[in-house]
Amino acid sequence: MLQSVLLGFIFFLLAPVCGAIISGADRFLGARMQRRQGPTIVQPFYDLYKFFQKKAYIVNGLQDFLVIGHLMFVMLSGWIIYAGQDILLAVFSLTLAEMFLCLAAFSASAPYSNMSAQRELLQMTCTEPMLLLMAIGFYLHAGSFLVSDMVLGKMPAIVSCPGMFAGFLIILVIELRKSPFDVSSSHHAHQEMVKGITTDISGKLMGWVELAEWNEIFLMFTFVGLFFVCSNPWSILWAILAGAGAMFLMTLIDNTFPRVKWERMLTIVWSSTFIFAGGNLLVLMLLKG
């Protein structure tokens, strides 16, 4: 038990560093794809430092609590995965974290903040079915919802769940808030949502949101890695390579596609979830049954 608790703490060490590096690499790669020089790879650390140097305009007493709650539950979600516990619990905890961020945005009176929070809820409607089906896919593969059992399986999950993986890559675009599905937020100034869900969050609170985002990014790439990890130690290398490949793909998609309307997002994501994940699930259940 103690061992698994300590293993969970690896997430707290890895997530902020790796999340920031991934985020910085994304900006660097994106700039290179546009034939620009771009910022350095450690730019997110400068951003975070800057946020904590600025004065914060906190619009109400609740916002502070909700933003910290968001960070805490993202971290809890990561801890559950790295401690080898129940993957369903991690998915639910992540949902709760997203709810906290939505509530923080709803608590402000700014119209953009409210609109973005509504769109964030729509995004959750798109991602949640896939995340749950992914957890079920892992269960059918490993015979258990415990992450510790999944990573000690003979074969990696990708062998029996390729459809799940394809479906997950599509919602990964939403989770990382990338174009074409960055409906609730916008990384660029020319979009209509100003700064999306964080419009009314400033100063150190924005720093906490940024930190939570790094944790979330790392958690998402951990899910990518989970598809590739098995009892063979070399599989960790494959997991890291798959994560890097997925990251490159996300940056490429972000720089290639224009943003879609929410109706289109819902149609694309739900149909892909139904076809890829649903089809995969059907095949797995037929084979197992």
Add this chain to the structure above:
Amino acid sequence: MKMSQSPWMLHYDGSSCNGCDIEVLASTTPVYDLERFGIINTGDPKHADIFLITGGINYQNRSVVQQLYSQMPDPKVVVAVGICACDGGIFKDCYNILGGVDKVIPVDVYVPGCAARPESIIDGVVRALDLLEIKRDRMRRGLSPEEQGWAIANINEGRTGKAVRKRDESVSGGNKA
């Protein structure tokens, strides 16, 4: 680690002919690439450190500029881009024009030109970064970030080492139009 390594910029067009706005956007393109300094062109005043204004101030946009300025958390710097933002420019004597940006909010860096060239805009923004550091240091010492003349006097002791500039003189080396 310095705060000025991550300056986020808010761009507002007062009442210009859009010439300077095009040049501001040009500085974010691959040719000039403002983002290599870590600068992000944000649309949210609550995340911005640099307030970049083009065009003069009229009776309609006076309150907008003041509100955007007041929504930006300290420390912050204001860069007036183009001659219209500096003192009203060609529109100075129009019935609806109040004048330059400094009629309504304190301006830290003046970038002259009609339209201001991307090189001078980038130069102005980079000068503004030094002021951002100075203001942050003042806040750390419990002082108000804004003090007339103080920041301008100090920047000349720093790495730029150019002539002393007063409030109504250009900072980016060019002459007023």
